[in-house]
Amino acid sequence: MSTSAAAGPTAPLAGIRVISLAEQYPGPFATLLLGDLGADVIQIERPHGGDPSRAFPGLYQALNRGKRSVALDLKDSDALSACRALVATADVMLEGFRPGVLGRLGLGHDDLAQLNPALVYVSVSGFGQSGPLRDLPAHDLTFQALAGLLDADEPRIPHLALADLFAGMFTAFAAVTGVLSARNTGHGGYYDVAMFDTLLTVAATRLVPRVNALPADTLGLDPGYGFFAAADGTWVSLSIAFEDHFWAALCSALDMPDAQALSGPQRVEQRDALQSAIAQRIAAMPADHWDVALAGSGVPYGRLNGVDDILADPHVGLREMFQSIRTRDGEQQTFVRQPLLVDGIAHGPSRGVPQLGEHTAELLAEVGIDPAVVNRLVAPLSEPKPSQIY
Structure with missing residues (x-):
């Protein structure tokens, strides 16, 4: 295990700011990848409880190191204004709400594009922003089942949440694609990432032969x-x-x-x-x-x-896939870095896992929010938090 090659000014995505309202798995996995490569990731969480995955410390820590946390109740008008002020400074905004939710709060793509025309707005949802299934609730198992990835004769719960992981990767890809396009055109654009769609894309080698009436291949059937x-x-x-x-x-x-x-x-x-x-x-x-x-x-x-x-594999150690950093308490925490080596550098997390709302005051002050408003918005973070899993 090595000390983190923390993302510095030479990291590929240094200078890119990402605001994320995408919780639980796909959004945090996307911002993990972007953050390791140098992006400044600011996650906006609800004041009481934060991201629901905080109830599962192992999951949360694995996905959310290297980020800054701002706690805002978006139903509060001052908090909503603060959120908009943060988005005005961003290159990318990610959101993972059900279709239409942020639009009703005034944080939809059309609203924020007027505020920041170069903003890359990425919505990650279960079934996308359109279609008859768009409002259907689901988790990874359902997406894999509907996408035909499971054995229909002997279905088993898979070990990996493939819909979450692939959606996270395509969300990160959308963010980088959008930033490149915005630099050429000045227009950020709206990217619709559906977890279900990502599974169909990665299952193309199974689907394309069938839809084109080609004979099934025998890959995987060799006795060896x-x-x-x-x-x-x-x-x-x-x-x-x-x-x-x-x-x-x-x-x-x-x-x-x-x-x-x-x-x-x-x-x-x-x-x-x-x-x-x-x-x-x-x-x-x-x-x-x-x-x-x-x-x-x-x-x-x-x-x-x-x-x-x-953990004991020398090849894994040589590739510096596990990297350790010092937390705010001086303790050492170890994480799995993003997988790209860039010019031989294994870019990894730059800081530990944020406490809920840890960076609220500093970031709101940075974007010019009135100190009295900042104090009011930060106050709920010192109150007892309900022991609730959302």
Whole structure:
């Protein structure tokens, strides 16, 4: 683990200010990526409770380091004016409310484009700003189910919230796209990101063949693609997708000479028998043996790692994926950085996780809000907060 290569003035997005009213997962993941790369991220939260994900400290900390928090009750006219003043200084605004909610508060795209014509306004929602499903409530599992990503015969709850994650990535992409366009045209634009749509996009290789009546491909059906248990109970993975040279190397390492010359279609046709033969051979020796015999033979191979294995992996350490920073209390916290190396620099978080409303006073003063108004807006932050999960 390394000390954070904090985003400084040379970071790719240095000088870009992002105001975010997008809570929970997609918006915070998007701003995590933008913030690590140098953007100044200001998240606006409700005064009592803040982002609902604060009720889950692990989730909140993983997504919200490196940002500044302003607590505003947008139903208060002074708070609404303060929010507009902050947006006037921004390059990007993200919001994650249901369609139409911010418009009713005077914070819709048309309202804010008059205030800041170069503002890139990104709305991230479940089903988008239009269509018959636009007002339907849903979480990640429902999006994956509706997008056809789950096994219809044996559906299981997936380990990763793919709709949240892909929506976050496309939201960050929308922000950067919009800023580039605004610099050329002076017009920021309105970007509509639907979590459901993002899943259809990433599932294109499944959908396009079907919609164009093309034959289904056999990717993933090669017998050398799957998980196999070694003699010591360790699960190992093989990921031969279709490549004959990888298959030949596997057969050589497993002493399967009769199968070595089989073509991809022949392997798929004999899949069950060949996969059984692979399983029997791998089950005969412990994983340490296969680390040498398979990985050393150039076969796409790897162990099935747990979290502790990842933390101890020297490759992960060399890539500086885990970075540590000092918090306001002098404690050390470790986070997973965004994945891009830029000119060899592993840009990561610049500060820790903000307390709710921690930066309200300084940022409102920065945009010229009257000190008496600032004091009134900050006062609720010192009151007892309800123990409520929104």
